[in-house]
Amino acid sequence: xxxxxxxxxxxxxxxxxxxxxxxxxxxxxxxxxxxxxxxxxxxxxxxxxxxxxxxxxxxxxxxxxxxxxxxxxxxxxxxxxxxxxxxxxxxxxxxxxxxxxxxxxxxxxxxxxx
Amino acid sequence: xxxxxxxxxxxxxxxxxxxxxxxxxxxxxxxxxxxxxxxxxxxxxxxxxxxxxxxxxxxxxxxxxxxxxxxxxxxxxxxxxxxxxxxxxxxxxxxxxxxxxxxxxxxxxxxxx
Numbered sequence: 518x519x520x521x522x523x524x525x526x527x528x529x530x531x532x533x534x535x536x537x538x539x540x541x542x543x544x545x546x547x548x549x550x551x552x553x554x555x556x557x558x559x560x561x562x563x564x565x566x567x568x569x570x571x572x573x574x575x576x577x578x579x580x581x582x583x584x585x586x587x588x589x590x591x592x593x594x595x596x597x598x599x600x601x602x603x604x605x606x607x608x609x610x611x612x613x614x615x616x617x618x619x620x621x622x623x624x625x626x627x628x629x630x631x
Numbered sequence: 632x633x634x635x636x637x638x639x640x641x642x643x644x645x646x647x648x649x650x651x652x653x654x655x656x657x658x659x660x661x662x663x664x665x666x667x668x669x670x671x672x673x674x675x676x677x678x679x680x681x682x683x684x685x686x687x688x689x690x691x692x693x694x695x696x697x698x699x700x701x702x703x704x705x706x707x708x709x710x711x712x713x714x715x716x717x718x719x720x721x722x723x724x725x726x727x728x729x730x731x732x733x734x735x736x737x738x739x740x741x742x743x744x
Binding site: 607609 | 673677731737
């Protein structure tokens, strides 16, 4: 198993540009999440999905869109990038909804918006 | 609502001495608690998790944590620090499903030779 994979590893955007951060998992996990990591703030939940076709907002959803057409993929879209979206983005997946279920994290995408 | 407070933003220890990272949590329900570690420019790795089976939880690399409900704490300890323990550590709480985690701000650990 490759686990959770993310592409690209690093991206530079100009303000107003759009892009999609890709996330895929090969563990047949139903639950997937996107987080952003900023210095001194830990990770914050952006959006999550409890299965194909079902998504919901997390703590900091503004400026981001998601969709879940397959179990494996959970892309994160920035429609009009802003400097405030400069961050490291992590995708994660979980097998079940159990509170003690371990989340598996991808390696992260480092995004710089100029 | 759930939240986590990590009481120290930075901890510096000498190699071979004990490490203590402090974490307090707030949760409306009986929570699940985790500690994750992140080495520089790396992803997150699970150290250990509390699932209500036992209050003293043992994790990887010699780390352990004790759940104290009366103090709403979940402090992480290791008896003897190693240079490879230099990293950032996150205390995490979940009371809404394992896919909705709330992270603390993190504690950076520095290990002196």
